[in-house]
Amino acid sequence: xxxxxxxxxxxxxxxxxxxxxxxxxxxxxxxxxxxxxxxxxxxxxxxxxxxxxxxxxxxxxxxxxxxxxxxxxxxxxxxxxxxxxxxxxxxxxxxxxxxxxxxxxxxxxxxxxxxxxxxxxxxxxxxxxxxxxxxxxxxxxxxxxxxxxxxxxxxxxxxxxxxxxxxxxxxxxxxxxxxxxxxxxxxxxxxxxxxxxxxxxxxxxxx
Amino acid sequence: xxxxxxxxxxxxxxxxxxxxxxxxxxxxxxxxxxxxxxxxxxxxxxxxxxxxxxxxxxxxxxxxxxxxxxxxxxxxxxxxxxxxxxxxxxxxxxxxxxxxxxxxxxxxxxxxxxxxxxxxxxxxxxxxxxxxxxxxxxxxxxxxxxxxxxxxxxxxxxxxxxxxxxxxxxxxxxxxxxxxxxxxxxxxxxxxxxxxxxxxxxxxxxx
DNA sequence: ACACAATACGGAGAGCTCTCCGCTTGACAG
DNA sequence: CTGTCAAGCGGAGAGCTCTCCGTATTGTGT
Numbered sequence: 001x002x003x004x005x006x007x008x009x010x011x012x013x014x015x016x017x018x019x020x021x022x023x024x025x026x027x028x029x030x031x032x033x034x035x036x037x038x039x040x041x042x043x044x045x046x047x048x049x050x051x052x053x054x055x056x057x058x059x060x061x062x063x064x065x066x067x068x069x070x071x072x073x074x075x076x077x078x079x080x081x082x083x084x085x086x087x088x089x090x091x092x093x094x095x096x097x098x099x100x101x102x103x104x105x106x107x108x109x110x111x112x113x114x115x116x117x118x119x120x121x122x123x124x125x126x127x128x129x130x131x132x133x134x135x136x137x138x139x140x141x142x143x144x145x146x147x148x149x150x151x152x153x154x155x156x157x158x159x160x161x162x163x164x165x166x167x168x169x170x171x172x173x174x175x176x177x178x179x180x181x182x183x184x185x186x187x188x189x190x191x192x193x194x195x196x197x198x199x200x201x202x203x204x205x206x207x
Numbered sequence: 208x209x210x211x212x213x214x215x216x217x218x219x220x221x222x223x224x225x226x227x228x229x230x231x232x233x234x235x236x237x238x239x240x241x242x243x244x245x246x247x248x249x250x251x252x253x254x255x256x257x258x259x260x261x262x263x264x265x266x267x268x269x270x271x272x273x274x275x276x277x278x279x280x281x282x283x284x285x286x287x288x289x290x291x292x293x294x295x296x297x298x299x300x301x302x303x304x305x306x307x308x309x310x311x312x313x314x315x316x317x318x319x320x321x322x323x324x325x326x327x328x329x330x331x332x333x334x335x336x337x338x339x340x341x342x343x344x345x346x347x348x349x350x351x352x353x354x355x356x357x358x359x360x361x362x363x364x365x366x367x368x369x370x371x372x373x374x375x376x377x378x379x380x381x382x383x384x385x386x387x388x389x390x391x392x393x394x395x396x397x398x399x400x401x402x403x404x405x406x407x408x409x410x411x412x413x414x
Numbered sequence: 415a416c417a418c419a420a421t422a423c424g425g426a427g428a429g430c431t432c433t434c435c436g437c438t439t440g441a442c443a444g
Numbered sequence: 445c446t447g448t449c450a451a452g453c454g455g456a457g458a459g460c461t462c463t464c465c466g467t468a469t470t471g472t473g474t
Contacts, residue, residue, distance in 0.1 A: 021440055024452060048430065059454030064432060129336060136385050162400035165386065169376035178343050179372065193369035200407045228470060231422060255460065266424030271462060 028066050030056045032076055039077070044122035049073065071130025074123050075138060082139055085116055089146060102153040103202040109147060110167060110194050117173050118180075118187050124173035143168060154202045167198060235273050237263045239283055246284070251329035256280065278337025281330050282345060289346050292323055296353060309360040310409040316354060317374060317405055318398050324380050325387075325394050331380035350375060361409045374405060 020028070034056040039047055049070060053060040067073040094100035095108040117124050128135060147164040155163070171194065179185040227235070241263040246254055256277060260267040274280040301307035302315040324331050335342060354371040362370070378401065386392040 021451060023440070027452085049432085050430065053454090060431090061433080061435095061454060062452080065452075069432075132381055132385055135381065136389070158403060159396075159400055161390070162386070162392070162396070163404070165382060166377040166400065166404050169379065169382055170373040172376065172379075174339055174342065175372060175376055178339055179369075182343070183368070185369070189366075189369070193366055193373065196365060197370070197373050197408060200410070201404060203407070228421060230469065234422085256462085257460065260424095267461090268424060268463080268465095269422075272422075276462075 024066070027056070027058050027062055028076075031058065031063055031066060031073070035073055036077055039122075044074075044126055047074075047126070069130060069134070071127050071134040074126045074130075075134065078120055078123050078127070078139075081116065081120065085112065086139075086142060088112070102150045103199075106147065106150050106154065106167075106198050106202055107195050109143075109150070110171065110198055111191050113143065113168075113171055114176070114187065114191050114194060117171055117176055121173055121177055125177060128173050140168070151202070155204075158201075163201060167194075167201065170194060170197070231273070234263070234265050234269055235283075238265065238270055238273060238280070242280055243284055246329075251281075251333055254281075254333070276337060276341070278334050278341040281333045281337075282341065285327060285330050285334070285346075288323065288327065292319065293346075293349060295319070309357045310406075313354065313357050313361065313374075313405050313409055314402050316350075316357070317378065317401050320350065320375075320378055321383070321394065321398050321401060324378055324383055328380055328384055332384060335380055347375070358409070362411075365408075370408060374401075374408065377401060377404070 031052060035047065035052050038052060038055065047070070049063050050060055052073075053063045056063075063073070067076060089096045089105075089109050089112065091097055095104045096112055097105075100108070144161070144164045147167060148160040151158070151163050151167075152160040176190060179190060180187070238259060242254065242259050245259060245262065254277070256270050257267055259280075260270045263270075270280070274283060296303045296312075296316050296319065298304055302311045303319055304312075307315070351368070351371045354374060355367040358365070358370050358374075359367040383397060386397060387394065
């Protein structure tokens with residue numbers, strides 16, 4: 001099936017400050033490559049770290065030392081697009097980036113996040129099965145902080161942290177997957193629904 | 208009790224036990240008892256079905272035949288209180304039951320659900336790790352239908368099904384657990400936050 | 415009372431996640 | 445170049461979830 005990567009040497013990447021030893025970095029990359037290929041060819045739900053290790057010619061211990069657990073490896077696979085998304089909402093052009101009104105940026109952010117989740121749905125499904133720590137650590141924290149900041153501007157009277165959680169919650173991969181596959185909602189309908197809730201929440205409270 | 212079956216095959220109905228052989232019923236009860244005891248003494252996250260089987264003196268196959276998987280067994284443990292809750296919001300006194308205004312019932316329902324999740328938090332955490340089928344089947348469907356019905360009355364112009372999902376999403380056990388244990392929110396604060404969102408969503412849209 | 419489906423049973427075993435620990439290797443000072 | 449040792453490595457193994465299938469039990473029609 002998959003051609004084995006065993007024995008092939010990885011070219012060293014220059015320019016990156018490396019807190020890792022060379023062999024460790026090489027293994028990390030090999031593992032990521034193999035995992036990405038296996039997911040592409042067989043689907044994310046079939047991902048077995050045992051098998052990844054075998055295919056990458058490393059011990060299973062190495063996989064776990066590098067990535068902690070299943071969810072950690074999956075985050076690494078998600079990472080590249082995630083970074084691009086973070087750049088977009090932190091320093092890209094409006095309405096996602098700075099320059100637009102807070103309420104408008106909230107809408108753009110949530111719509112963008114729906115797209116992101118949908119575009120890597122099976123990976124996000126896997127992440128959500130991981131430990132709470134991996135779930136609410138890393139990217140979730142970044143999204144939450146960003147959204148809470150925007151909400152604090154749009155609605156200074158409400159609790160922005162709770163509001164951010166509440167707006168992010170309906171974007172979880174399991175719910176979106178269920179809405180799309182079992183209830184027949186389209187991505188556009190989901191985005192419209194999210195937008196209407198965001199609008200209700202960011203509107204000035206009725207007098 | 209169940210009416211006579213007259214040779215007809217009964218379809219499995221969620222929540223209603225289908226006619227079981229005497230030995231099967233005996234085993235189901237033994238398994239539930241043992242599982243409840245083990246959870247009480249050691250915590251839900253330590254629940255091992257292998258061990259439950261051994262302790263209940265049945266084969267592990269029996270456990271899985273009865274309950275399908277881990278999440279199925281956990282639902283069975285949750286079931287009794289869940290039924291009481293369902294009765295309360297379907298036919299109990301207002302504001303949870305019929306008689307109050309829809310928006311008020313939405314608030315009471317969500318507050319009640321927060322209490323329910325918190326009161327059996329570790330069981331709900333376990334359920335959320337199960338398959339999407341078990342997660343969105345059974346009780347979720349009941350909650351969703353009820354809430355969507357109320358929302359359709361309160362806000363005839365919006366999509367009540369999506370809205371119901373979006374209001375239920377922030378009540379997931381993992382988020383509540385994280386908010387309470389990591390961010391130090393109290394249950395009352397969570398309920399207040401949920402209430403304010405429900406209020407925003409059920410309010411008439413601004414002109 | 416008895417036979418015979420239908421139903422349930424037990425537990426071996428496949429396959430997984432993750433831990434542990436004795437051995438190996440890379441980085442660097444001298 | 446070489447010695448040192450923190451960092452990294454592999455894979456055996458514990459413990460789990462869930463499946464499979466030959467065997468045993470139950471309830472029913474006669």
